[in-house]
Amino acid sequence: MHELSIVSSVVETVMESLEAYPGARVVEVRLRVGALASVVVESLEFCWGIAIEDTPLEGSRLVVTTVPLVMQCARRDQDVELEGLQSFRCPKCDEPCSDLRHGRELDIESFEIEESEIEKAGVKA
Amino acid sequence: MTTRIVELRQGILKKNDELARELRGRFEAAGVLVLNLVSSPGTGKTEFLQRTLKELRARGARAAALVGDLETDNDARRLAASGAPVRQINTHGICHLEAEMVGKHLEGWELGALDYLYIENVENLVCPSSYDLGERVRVALLSVTEGEDKPLKYPTLFNSADAAVITKMDIAEAVGFDRAAALKSLQAIRPGIRVFETSAKTGAGMEEWLGWLEKSASSL
Numbered sequence: 001m002h003e004l005s006i007v008s009s010v011v012e013t014v015m016e017s018l019e020a021y022p023g024a025r026v027v028e029v030r031l032r033v034g035a036l037a038s039v040v041v042e043s044l045e046f047c048w049g050i051a052i053e054d055t056p057l058e059g060s061r062l063v064v065t066t067v068p069l070v071m072q073c074a075r076r077d078q079d080v081e082l083e084g085l086q087s088f089r090c091p092k093c094d095e096p097c098s099d100l101r102h103g104r105e106l107d108i109e110s111f112e113i114e115e116s117e118i119e120k121a122g123v124k125a
Numbered sequence: 126m127t128t129r130i131v132e133l134r135q136g137i138l139k140k141n142d143e144l145a146r147e148l149r150g151r152f153e154a155a156g157v158l159v160l161n162l163v164s165s166p167g168t169g170k171t172e173f174l175q176r177t178l179k180e181l182r183a184r185g186a187r188a189a190a191l192v193g194d195l196e197t198d199n200d201a202r203r204l205a206a207s208g209a210p211v212r213q214i215n216t217h218g219i220c221h222l223e224a225e226m227v228g229k230h231l232e233g234w235e236l237g238a239l240d241y242l243y244i245e246n247v248e249n250l251v252c253p254s255s256y257d258l259g260e261r262v263r264v265a266l267l268s269v270t271e272g273e274d275k276p277l278k279y280p281t282l283f284n285s286a287d288a289a290v291i292t293k294m295d296i297a298e299a300v301g302f303d304r305a306a307a308l309k310s311l312q313a314i315r316p317g318i319r320v321f322e323t324s325a326k327t328g329a330g331m332e333e334w335l336g337w338l339e340k341s342a343s344s345l
Binding site for chain 1: 126127128129130131132133134135136137138139140219220221251252254255277280281282284313314315316317
């Protein structure tokens with residue numbers, strides 16, 4: 001259950017970047033989470049509501065895209081997607097996987113903000 | 126009102142990853158082999174580490190340990206009996222160690238005077254897998270009493286391990302441990318993983334483990 005500390009890191013990072021956009025309201029935050037990232041998406045969403053309370057992110061949506069497991073099959077020199085988390089071998093030729101290309105991601109992709117024209121004008125002035 | 130997308134494309138645990146990278150640089154420069162030991166509660170990690178520290182010291186190696194637990198310094202006191210320098214990290218509720226905690230607890234230690242540094246993580250098979258501590262080797266431990274399918278149940282952690290240690294082999298027969306099934310599930314999750322079958326009580330398998338440590342340390 002380290003989802004709350006992960007979500008808190010996200011809030012912290014977004015708030016730091018938000019300093020460049022004074023007065024902006026955060027609408028959405030997008031994450032990319034690998035299938036092997038040890039993170040439960042439902043828990044992230046649950047913790048999001050708690051972590052954004054009384055912050056400039058309050059009311060924003062969390063959108064999580066799951067990244068499937070992809071290994072580099074050394075035998076066939078190809079990237080292949082693994083099904084499930086129970087066998088780390090190429091589903092086509094059974095080659096053991098030592099090179100995981102995707103699946104461990106735990107990234108903030110972007111966030112969406114709404115800026116009022118007045119604030120933007122204020123920044124320019 | 127206008128909307129704008131701000132691209133970040135960065136790791137959520139970027140701060141931890143950066144600190145871990147710094148630590149790894151320090152460890153490499155000092156020539157110390159750092160191992161992160163991860164297991165569920167009751168695996169016998171402390172007993173195994175105690176024996177490892179004792180035997181390494183008997184061979185003239187200089188080893189130290191950091192021990193993570195939510196509360197108490199019981200494990201640090203047990204390990205200190207080996208004569209090695211030991212420090213306890215109490216996380217007070219946090220379910221894993223982070224690079225910052227490791228860095229903070231290293232203060233005052235001369236890393237160059239060490240051959241090995243063991244970091245005993247908080248007993249948990251989920252969260253520690255996400256946090257790089259700057260270690261060179263991640264070791265996952267499982268005991269013969271835990272069920273042979275543990276690696277299948279916790280693939281994220283076992284897949285991130287560089288080596289696996291099976292503990293309490295001395296009671297394997299009594300508890301009906303299915304060795305072939307355990308090795309099979311380890312190899313399914315981490316094909317090619319190096320596995321050590323040990324007993325800290327009888328010393329079985331320790332020779333092979335220590336030999337591997339020495340070989341890994343000499344390749345630094």
